[in-house]
Amino acid sequence: MYLIVLSGPTASGKTRLAIELAQHYKTVVVSADSRQFFREMNIGTAKPDAEELAAAPHYFIDSHSIETAYSVGQYETEALELLQQLFTKHEVVILTGGSGLYLKAVCEGLDPFPEIPEAVKAGVEADFQKHGLPYLQEALRASDPTYYQTVDLENPHRLIRALAVYRSSGKPFSSFRQNAAAGRPFNPIYLQLQWPRATLYERINHRVDLMMEAGLQQEAQALFAQRHLPALQTVGYQELFDHFEGKIALEEAVELIKRNSRRYAKRQLTWFRRDGFWKLFQPHEFEQARAYIDLCMEENLAWAQQRHSDRTQGQLLQSDTPIAQFERTTRNGQSLSVVELPPPQPLAWLLWHQLRLMAMEDEAAYLTTPGGLSPPDWPKVPPSAFPGWAHRQVTEKVVSPVARYRIPKV
RNA sequence: GGGGGUGCGCCGGAGUUGGAGAGCCGGGCCAGACUGUAAAUCUGGUGACUUUGUCUGAAUAGGUUCGAAUCCUAUCACCCCCA
Numbered sequence: 170m171y172l173i174v175l176s177g178p179t180a181s182g183k184t185r186l187a188i189e190l191a192q193h194y195k196t197v198v199v200s201a202d203s204r205q206f207f208r209e210m211n212i213g214t215a216k217p218d219a220e221e222l223a224a225a226p227h228y229f230i231d232s233h234s235i236e237t238a239y240s241v242g243q244y245e246t247e248a249l250e251l252l253q254q255l256f257t258k259h260e261v262v263i264l265t266g267g268s269g270l271y272l273k274a275v276c277e278g279l280d281p282f283p284e285i286p287e288a289v290k291a292g293v294e295a296d297f298q299k300h301g302l303p304y305l306q307e308a309l310r311a312s313d314p315t316y317y318q319t320v321d322l323e324n325p326h327r328l329i330r331a332l333a334v335y336r337s338s339g340k341p342f343s344s345f346r347q348n349a350a351a352g353r354p355f356n357p358i359y360l361q362l363q364w365p366r367a368t369l370y371e372r373i374n375h376r377v378d379l380m381m382e383a384g385l386q387q388e389a390q391a392l393f394a395q396r397h398l399p400a401l402q403t404v405g406y407q408e409l410f411d412h413f414e415g416k417i418a419l420e421e422a423v424e425l426i427k428r429n430s431r432r433y434a435k436r437q438l439t440w441f442r443r444d445g446f447w448k449l450f451q452p453h454e455f456e457q458a459r460a461y462i463d464l465c466m467e468e469n470l471a472w473a474q475q476r477h478s479d480r481t482q483g484q485l486l487q488s489d490t491p492i493a494q495f496e497r498t499t500r501n502g503q504s505l506s507v508v509e510l511p512p513p514q515p516l517a518w519l520l521w522h523q524l525r526l527m528a529m530e531d532e533a534a535y536l537t538t539p540g541g542l543s544p545p546d547w548p549k550v551p552p553s554a555f556p557g558w559a560h561r562q563v564t565e566k567v568v569s570p571v572a573r574y575r576i577p578k579v
Numbered sequence: 580g581g582g583g584g585u586g587c588g589c590c591g592g593a594g595u596u597g598g599a600g601a602g603c604c605g606g607g608c609c610a611g612a613c614u615g616u617a618a619a620u621c622u623g624g625u626g627a628c629u630u631u632g633u634c635u636g637a638a639u640a641g642g643u644u645c646g647a648a649u650c651c652u653a654u655c656a657c658c659c660c661c662a
Contacts, residue, residue: 179618202618203616203617203618203619204618213618214618238616239615239616240615240616241614241615241616241617242614242615243615244615245615267618268617268618269613269617270613270614270615270617271617273614274614274615278614279614279615282614282615285615321612321613321620321621321622322621323620323621324612324613324620324621324622325620325621326613326616326617326619326620326621327613327620327621329616330614330615330616334615342614345614346614348614399616400616402616402618402620403618403619404618405618406618407618428606428607429618430618431608432618433618434618435608435609435610436613436617436618437618439610439611439612439613440612440613440617442611443611443612
């Protein structure tokens with residue numbers, strides 16, 4: 170059983186690729202989007218439209234109302250139940266969405282925490298309103314010195330949550346936080362959509378204009394009375410609420426929606442970067458994504474990479490055994506991508522593909538192959554999948570016996 | 580053509596009676612944190628470099644002065660008024 174996890178920043182094209190993959194694998198799409206659950210919100214959440222919903226069955230779209238309190242914990246439980254059912258009928262299921270914590274909840278699991286009565290949480294929030302942040306910090310120091318050491322003490326949400334858990338259960342927040350990976354009956358295959366940053370921002374700006382044309386203002390107007398609900402603390406709605414309250418002009422609200430969407434996308438990228446298991450694709454690379462998924466299933470593959478300050482190192486794993494390595498270093502504005510290739514085998518093109526994406530924003534990128542191999546020697550590479558395949562050998566800086574190729578920009 | 584005004588960081592604003600600036604505020608951007616509000620919430624950075632520090636810097640070139648972003652001259656750019 171495989172769960173194809175398709176993510177990427179907002180406006181990167183997840184919806185569309187998810188549907189293409191669902192059609193190809195004759196399966197369904199499960200949404201992990203923390204806003205598309207809500208049936209009252211449509212335009213501003215970029216929900217799949219009727220045509221897209223008809224093209225493949227979707228779950229967790231319009232499944233909840235903004236009136237009911239909803240949390241990642243509940244989502245994890247409900248999603249797991251659903252997946253269990255789905256896997257009885259499908260070998261492969263697609264999970265897509267941009268909310269990192271929600272994806273993590275499904276794929277890795279969150280530690281079990283006790284239910285917190287609404288009154289307790291409201292009590293802590295009231296104390297915060299009354300006494301301010303120092304009160305929360307002091308209360309946490311007294312009740313949970315362990316968490317106090319690691320938590321961001323400037324972040325009220327974190328402190329309120331920890332104190333509410335303590336007050337309702339009598340046990341410190343950190344005692345529940347085991348960071349234990351939950352067992353899952355399926356294998357995730359992680360795919361992430363990538364654009365050059367400038368292009369992504371253009372797409373976001375453009376999509377906001379389209380949302381406004383589609384009637385986002387009217388949609389927000391209808392929800393104005395409920396603007397204090399947690400679900401409506403959302404980019405695209407908050408800014409318009411401010412406009413309706415007369416705080417800002419409409420034009421300004423639209424600009425702020427664009428800016429806040431860009432910031433959101435940036436935070437998503439930060440979140441995803443920390444997990445090194447994402448294999449990057451461009452949104453039009455359906456064939457490559459499909460080939461990667463098939464290889465992962467046939468060869469039991471996994472992707473693993475790590476970022477340091479100025480370099481990225483990674484491995485391609487086969488049943489936990491490294492079978493290929495790659496590295497990228499950045500120095501003085503110049504970038505260099507290096508790959509240590511195994512003997513010719515069908516997976517080498519994955520590395521080539523990855524390096525081309527890494528080279529996307531770099532001035533120069535190179536591929537080195539030990540033993541004088543050249544990329545065309547690699548079998549099973551679908552040439553049509555790589556229109557930029559044309560490479561040229563770089564002669565000036567060849568480090569014998571390693572062959573060096575310039576990687577074309579995407 | 581004549582008169583007046585303004586020029587420093589990626590952008591906008593503040594500040595200047597000649598006295599310590601890599602330096603205030605806001606924005607943008609970059610980077611980061613984040614186990615139940617997560618499209619939320621929070622943090623840091625943003626002249627250069629060989630970064631415990633060093634160097635350069637107030638449109639450009641000169642000048643006055645112990646000392647110039649501040650005063651003077653020329654040039655350039657932009658804005659306003661008059662023709």
